Amino acid sequence: MTSRINHIIAFLSVILTLTGNSNHKKQSTVVNQSNDIIDQKVDSLMALMTLDEKVGQMNLYNGFWDVTGPVPKEGSEKTKYDHLRKGWVGGMLNVKGVKNVREVQKIAVEETRLGIPLIIGFDVIHGYKTLSPIPLAEAASWDLVAIEKSARNAATEAAASGINWTFAPMVDISRDPRWGRVMEGAGEDPYLGSKIAKARVHGFQGDDLKKDNTIAACAKHFAAYGFAEAGKEYNTVDIGTSTLFNMVLPPFKAASESGVKTFMNSFNDLNGIPVSASKYLQRDILKTKWDFEGFVVSDWASINEIISWGYAKDKKEAAKIASLAGSDMDMEGHVYIQELVNLVKEGVVEEAIINDAVKRILKVKYELGLFDDPYKYCNTKNEMERIGSKAHLEDALDMAKKSIVLLKNETQLLPLKKEGQKIALIGPLAADKNSPLGSWRTASEDHTAISVLEGMQTYRGNALEYSKGIDLIIGKTSFVKEVNINTTNRDGIKEAIEVAKNVDVVVMVLGEHGFQSGEARSRTQLDLPGLQQELLEAVYKVNKNIVLVLNNGRPLAIEWASENIPSIVVGWQLGSQTGNAIAQVLYGDYNPSGKLPMTFPKSIGQIPIYYNHKNTGRAKNVENNVFWSHYIDEENAPLYPFGFGLSYTQFAYKNIIIKSSNFSINDAVNISVEISNIGDYDGKEVAQLYIRDLVGCVIRPIRELKGFELVLLKKGETKTLEFVLTKKELGFYNNNGDFIIEPGDFEVYVGGSSDANLKSEFTLK
Ligand code: BGC
DSSP, rough: OOOHHHHHHHOOOOOHTTTTOOOOOOOSSSHHHHHHHHHHHHHHHHHHHHHHHHHTTTTEEEEESSSOOOOOOOOOHHHHHHHHHHOOOOOOOESSSSHHHHHHIIIIIISSSSOOOEEEOOOOSBBBBBOEEEOOHHHHOOOOHHHHHHHOOOOOOOOTTTTTTEOOOOOOSOOOTTTTTGGGGGGHHHHHHHHHHHHHHHHHHHOOTTSTEEEEEEEEETTTGGGGGGTTTTOOOOOOHHHHHIHHHHHHHHHHHHOOOOEEESEEEETTTEEGHHIIIIIIIIIISSOSEEEEEEOOTTTHHHHHSOOSSSSHHHHHHHHHOOBEEEOOOHHHHHHHHHHHHHHOOOHHHHHHHHHHHHHHHHHHHTOTTTTTTTHHHHHHTTTTTTHHHHHHHHHHHHHHHHEEEETTOOOSSEEEEEEEESSTTSSSSGGGSSSSOOTTTTTTTTOHHHHHHHHTSSOOOEEOOSSSSSSSOTTTTTOBBSSEEEHHHHHHHHHHHHHHEEEEEOOOOGSSTTOOOOSOSOOOOOTHHHHHHHHHOOOOOOOEEEOSSOOOOOOOHHHOSSSSEEEEOOOGGGHHHHHHHTSSSSOOOOOOOOBBOOOOOOSSSOTOOOOOOOTTTOOOOOOOOSSSSSSSSSOOOOOOBSSSSEEEEEEESSSSSOOOOSSSSEEEEEEOOOOOOOEEEEEEEEEOOOOOSSSSOOOOEEEEEEEEEETEEEEEEEEEHHHHHHHHETTTTTTEOOOOOEEEESSSSSTTTEEEEEEEO
């Protein structure tokens, strides 16, 4: 059927070209020529489509196997199959595996009138079967090459499983660790977030979408979902233009500029308008200002939720508002398929709106090569060979090691000695093979991570004793279930104390269960859940030589541990290779180099707490009275700032040089700095550059990250680093959303965290 359609289209395209009816200008580059060809093909196909078939392309159904949201009342399996056969479905999500994908694709291609292939979406968030660290952990590596590779491998595995579209990267900036979805993003900073967005888009999409191991990416959730009030999931968002343009939008813009094929809108409202209904975001900014040519998919039933928000009275109105606003595809909402045809027939929605959406969707399908071969992702040989390959597992280990952050190593308990040291491993997460896989691992099997216990056992010569201490959770948990925390059963604490008494060093693996972060996992406490703090303090009473390894999907407020425990390692949820990565870092075979992509607060009352805040009118205690911006019961400083992370060696920065102190706004400002490894180990440092624009027409943050570099330094070695600041780094968005650059004085800071104090200055004339 598809080849028949291709013939008809080819014929129509020739006629269009010969008669000069094509609206497209002749372009010089190959890329634009192929763009034009695709446009012609899409136009020709659309000329054959009925209104029902067009609206069908805007309909995305969940498959029959997994669910990742509330199951809607309508849309029985029978209805979905029926709609598939009529050509009323543009794509499906949560269908995976060559056999399953082939089954639905075959219906679309062979049983519908026009044989238009389906786009097959899936949440490939941090790996597919081979799991990489959760995205927030990967961000802690600041290693764009490794991050891109991680996405590349994920795409390769997903593509081999029949999938051609991922709902990633999630590029939401967030300053609120109470929000469970911070685990899916790149943290609090728009500069780092933009670089990572770009790396992930390239990783998923590769350099050629026609290949059978590249898939379309999706920048989500557009926009401002990470600013949900009080960190509460699905909550309202009220932010000003300055925050929207300078903090929220940059990673989305970076994704768009990197050629991301799709965007997903979100569950929140923005200043009173549900974003699925926001013309301002979707049409005015994304499609007009940024010239985005791909399509926008709604989030799971987010078009229906326009009604729950109280912005539309019924489905018909919701469908009208969302389509006019530029939401092109309805994910498992059943609203477009039920309402849009009538809305067009009644003249409420112009067919041009439908045409625009369908054109965008079909274009992506063409770009993916689905019209040339709709089964291109359905290759059982690839499925056998590419999923869970040895090479992917090795890369996942590399990524996991790079993601680990050393927060404290006061008495140099780390690295552990490989010989002659008695070590005990204690904690409910120490032998856990499930939790380290983190949230969003819908394609991997549960309980498949290497546990910390297994990882440490591979180091021979150590007498490794183990005690779980307590359970963290009661019963089983999963992506769709609440986590039930153990708060009463202390039975194992005594045994843990006995084990701890007789060893030189105790490694304690504590933190959050993997399903305590992710979607719908907002928390009001950021402590060690359940009885873990009690266990930690009980062990500390008998042995103070503790290395605390955190498992966490977000920053935690661990003030007691930070004051008392000599060594602390952030071990996140590191995916399939968790235990191997942690063991290699603990035993010193890998020198940690990760840096926090999000501030760790001292207490929850400080949230939102982030490094790039504004100064306020009373930022300092000048007169020694109470009238300044502070708390009376807590410091302003965080527990650990953005960008912070130690190494087993030490680095020193000096000689920051800016050749001139005056520049014009068109000049590039070159900054050089020397960095030396003054410790006892070879090591890697993430050198960071921050600026402060002292006076602006919109108040500027006290610091903004504007450059970073990963530097490998042998023990005793010194290197000179060069940073360049251009308009792009020195400008910002004013309150009209225009990017501007203003003359004035700037401070520059370089160092190993956002607290860096090596400083220089320059002036823009
Ligand atoms: C999430 C999206 C996800 C979608 C499909 C929604 O609940 O917000 O991020 O892509 O489900 O699984």
